[in-house]
Amino acid sequence: MVVLNTFIAGSACILFGAIASLTLLSKARNYSYLFSSVGSLLFLAAGGYLLYAPAFAGAAIPVTSNFSFGFSFDALAGFFVVLISIVSLFLSFYSVGLTRGIRHGGYLSFFYHLLLLSMYGVVLSSNIVTFLVCWETMAVASYFLIVFDRNAEAAKAGLFTVVMTHIGTVFIIALFLVLARFTGSMEFSAMRSAAASIPSGARNLIFIFALIGFGTKAGIIPLHTWIPRAYPVAPSNVTPLMSGVMIKTAVYGFLRICLDVLGPGPEWWGILVIAVGAASAVLGILYAVMESDLKVFLAYSSVENVGIILMGIGASMTFRNSAMHPLASFALAAALFHALNHALFKSLLFQGAGSVVHAAGTRNMEQLGGLLKNMPWTGALFLAGTLAITALPPLNGFVSEWLTYQALLLGFKSSSVVVKIVSPLGGAALALTGAIVAAGFVKTFATTFLGMPRSEHAIDARESSPWMIASMSLLAFLCLIFGVFPGIPLMLVSPAVFSITGSSLDLDLHGSMVTPQATASLSTTALALSLVLIALAAILFVRLAGGRRRTVIADSWDCGIPALNSHMQYTAAAFTKPLRIIYKRIYLPNRELKVSYIVKPFFVRSITYGGEITPFFERYVYEPVMRGMHTAATKIKLLQSGSLQLYLGYILITLIALLIFGT
């Protein structure tokens, strides 16, 4: 089996990388990432092969006589292997440039490789124990990466992440146990064939647990709270991996359990998933817009994108419930395509943000500005990522969001009245999301890269290393290619879709894409071509009709105040003020204005303005729960008197009780 050997060779490469990261000379440790790029390349080839090869239940590593760590290979796993590989391939170049000469770089590289390998393990595992071992390895590795900076913020974020991840894992273990109880097997393939015998109550339980368990990792609202804490403090070459790929493993888990193993469910499953997705998308981006921290902004944007992916999955589930299989395939393809696109442009954006933080030493947009002058390449590539994520043609984000819209609007064709109402409402939520995303990224790009530097940090920023630029350029190039020729990514998506829905994707991949039942069509190739032609025509027109042009370089108009300075420009907070006013029911903003006067009310000495939004879920969901747990713990603590004799007394009483009542 060539493909199996390729997988083994890829894993070996990544393992070598992990060993090399600890054994290489500390000056050369950043080159250990090249092992992972070779490994990713092998995984990419093997994963691509899986998409068009018959599924097989491959390798097993025996542990005891009746249990072994098993791995199986099918098209759905193949798609996610490709997704992970594309991101990690480029990210390893970026890491080589970023981690040159940093302290404890070997430690960072080791856990990076461990995280990567465990993610491959998650998507390829064939039984629940293998899945859980890889899943927990992933959690442990990401914990050590989050606390890499060894400061109080990182420690707190790490702890928070571990707690949230474990809550999620509890639900995942529970759902696995329920599945294993009713199907009598721990193998996914056997579960799938026995899934029809599971009673409906247990099926509902499994679905809810999967939504909570995998949703915690994916960051659906209100389980998202760890994401904006963890992503910003993780090292800049890890955040793209976490945001671009790790949350996709949660999407994979959800697809594997709810769509693949369980099969079609009742109507409310799909509706619930659409609703959760819509809430995550809208609230995620609303919270993102208010952030002035570059990485927190992108972290919230990940929450939003997971919401979009979930809306596509939910639409697919509703169609499948009413046996409209071509439509189900179409919606699922939209979701998977968006997952792939998000992996591309979000890792591009996080790499750009990482470069900025690396160069300027701060994540706060209000202290950045004017970086385009010093970092033209990073700025231009960040702009490309921005265009992709705001779904502007001809980049890839546009195509997948267009497909998701169409899938949601096609809900109108459903036979069920509820779906007819909910599904287009999801489309409306997606439209609102798209608009706010645009506003948020305009703000982010403009405050970071345009205008004048707001601090010394921003003045001293220097362009990143060629390794980092190369990685970002390749990602941006892929974003463009996937947008202009969507047939290529859809070729990756369609086998995975077929393996779940059993109905092939009905999209013409050569000419224009036509949705099922011919409600809409789109050709981004033609769109891109016409954009180029329009631009050429405009240039030509200016040349011909404009006559002689003279370029004058002069200062901006400064209203008569001499010497423009950075305080005169729009701030990030000011830019989003209208949104804060419109959505004040959601933000619940606190505003504090302190004015001190020399002579009231004419001569002002100083004005202090403080504004913050209420973190709704932290304050009204998490804090009461934590307070309750603390109260309960204090009550239980009475048992812990500190007296050794009392503890022994508990044992004696237990023993006697067992002796009397147990025999």
Place this chain on the structure above:
Amino acid sequence: MKHWLETYSIIDFISVGILLTAVTLNAFKSIESYVKAYTINSWLLAGLIAVVGVLVNESHLYMAAVLTVLTKGVLIPIIIWRIIRRMRVAHEVTPYISNTLSLAISGILVAVVYASLQGGIFVTGFSRDALQISIAVILISLFIMITRKKALTMVMGLLFMENGLFLAGFSLTFGMPTIIELGVLFDMLMGVIILGIFAVQIKRVFASADLDKLTVLKG
């Protein structure tokens, strides 16, 4: 035909001796008496092993008996004596409750054990009473550990409990394999040494060997 050892219920006789040495702990006031009781208890235990060895004609039981005498009957008491001399503590064991009440509760414990294990759920052993006695010894020594303040009484309680456990295991299995017995004895020896060091350290740090002082350590 019954063996003479069996005819004269030597096994039950020795078992009751083991129980009585444990019960006497309730009445003693000084730590030295505890060590003496423990020495007697260990010799009785070794004797019991030897007697059973004669009955079932197992040569490895003789070895177990000899080892028990050497470690529990000689070595451990010597170590404890040395620790007592090094610590130079007041020799009273300072119980939390009066000796009379303590004795009464021990009696109740024995009664509870006999009541709940009556009918002999385990009939494979060599004696009708050995299991009940061994569990009673375990509970009494646990009770001693609870009601005495000094760190060294804890150690003594633990040693008695181990003898009880040994008896329990022995009464059910006619002795474990020699290698396991060796391991257990060695563990005990190490345990006593380590606990002794701890007791000395507690005394040094808290200027008292009362375990009451340890309550300040809780989180």
